[in-house]
Amino acid sequence: MCTYVTEHVEIAGSGKxxxxxxxxxxxxxxxxxxxxVPLEHSLNIDFLQPELGPSARVAVELDVASARRLAEAxxxxxxxxxxELTQG
Amino acid sequence: MSNQMLAETIEMEGFGGDQIEAYYARPLGAGPYGSVVVIHHMPGYDEATKEITRKFAYHGYQAVCPNLYSREAPGASPDDAAATARAKGGVPDGRLVGDVEGAARFLRSQSASNSKVGVIGYCSGGRQAFLSACSVEVDAAVVCYGAFIVSDPPAESPSKAKSIVHLAPNVRCPILGLFGAEDKFPTPQEVAQLDAELNKYSKEHDFHIFEGAGHAFFAVDRPSYRPEAANEGWQKVWTFFGKHLGG
Incomplete structure (x- = not known):
């Protein structure tokens, strides 16, 4: 199944x-x-810098439970x- | 028969005269050989699809797999290219048709060609193989679990793919359809709808729905692989292309 379900998020930071x-x-x-990852489907996150082209990508593929644990963490x-450290 | 073959990366002319990357495998005999355009799945122009392309050469066909993501991500690894193309909603239909036309033209221009060209596609490529059967001068088409032929993608999807069942009257070649009974995209009901539509226009086709198999049952590097369905499916492909491409 190609779900194509996708959310794009604008972010600021760095990736390796x-x-x-x-x-x-x-x-x-x-x-x-x-x-x-040996699953039929996974929750995937691509951290990107489009200006640098398709290879500027840090990719992770997680099973559903891991993705939820990560989001909660x-x-x-x-x-x-x-x-005061997280404002602004 | 020497069984010698050559597989290599080439450039070929695609949609709009663009030079795009492609993977070309063929037997090294004098021919004449039938030819196959291999349309890769959504994860892209990857190692597994190149293996499929070589499989056709092993079976006596010239085969070319255009990198449909050449424009979005020239030189990028297949997974990076697929991520970029995916984020843009996939490959536009008009461009796909132009790229398959270019691949068919390239194959027919080879000295060992018997001028017969078929097309096979997997996953999103299954839909694109059906689109090719409606829009490109090909002699046979194999649709492997192509979704969004008779119905649109879910509303929340960024996919540019839309239903193309209205093109059924334009089908210009025999179609072999290979599907999984447990697939949700397309469901067996959608396969039945497409079957009925092709019957309505008296279009030659042969559909098979394999029990115990879901989406991507041909994909040997994925947990969806179902050897029984895949082996039987491959036999149907060889029989079908043998009949229509003279391979």
Whole structure:
């Protein structure tokens, strides 16, 4: 099944790809066939910098439970940080 | 028969005269050989699809697989290219038709060609193989679990693909359809709808729905692989192309 279900998120940060670190501008979150993880479908995240071309990509493919745990861990971590560090 | 073959990356002329990358495999005898255009699945112009292309050469066909993502991601690895193309909603239909036309032209121009050209596609390529059967001068087409032929993708999908069942009257060659009973895209009901539509216009076709198989049952590098369905499917492909391409 090619679901094509995708969310694009504008992001700011850096990622480390095959050629070292680069500045990130966008993330794609989608549920579809993975390339590597041995599942029929996975939750995939591509961290991208479109200006640098298709190879500027840090990719992860997660099973559903892992994806949920990761999302919760991100929000949980941020909630534990003093507010003055996460504002702005 | 020497069984010698050659497989290599080439450039060929696609839609709009663009030079695009392609993978070309063929037997090294004098021929004449039938030819096959291999349309890769949505994950792209990858190692598994190149293996399929070589499989056709092993069976006595000239085969070419155009890299449909050449324009979005020249020189990028197949997975990076597929991610880029996917984010843009896939390959536009008009461009696909032009690329398959270019591949068929390239194959017919080879000295060992018998001038017969078939097309086979998997996953999104299955829909594109049907589109090719309606729009390109080909002699036979194999549709492997192509979705969104009789129905549009879900509304939330960014896919540019739309139903193309209205093109059924334009089908110009025999079609072999290979589907999985457990597939959801397309469902067996959608396969039945397409079957009925082709019957309505008296278009020659032969559809098979394999029990115990879902989407991508031919994909040997994925957990969806179902050897029984795939082996039986391949036998049907050899019989079908043998009849229509003289391979």
């Amino acid at each position: 790809g095959a050629n070292g670190w680069f500045k990130l501008g966008e993330a794609s979150v989608y549920f579809d066939h993975p390339v590597h 991100i929000l949980s971590t941020l909630s534990q940080v003093p507010k």
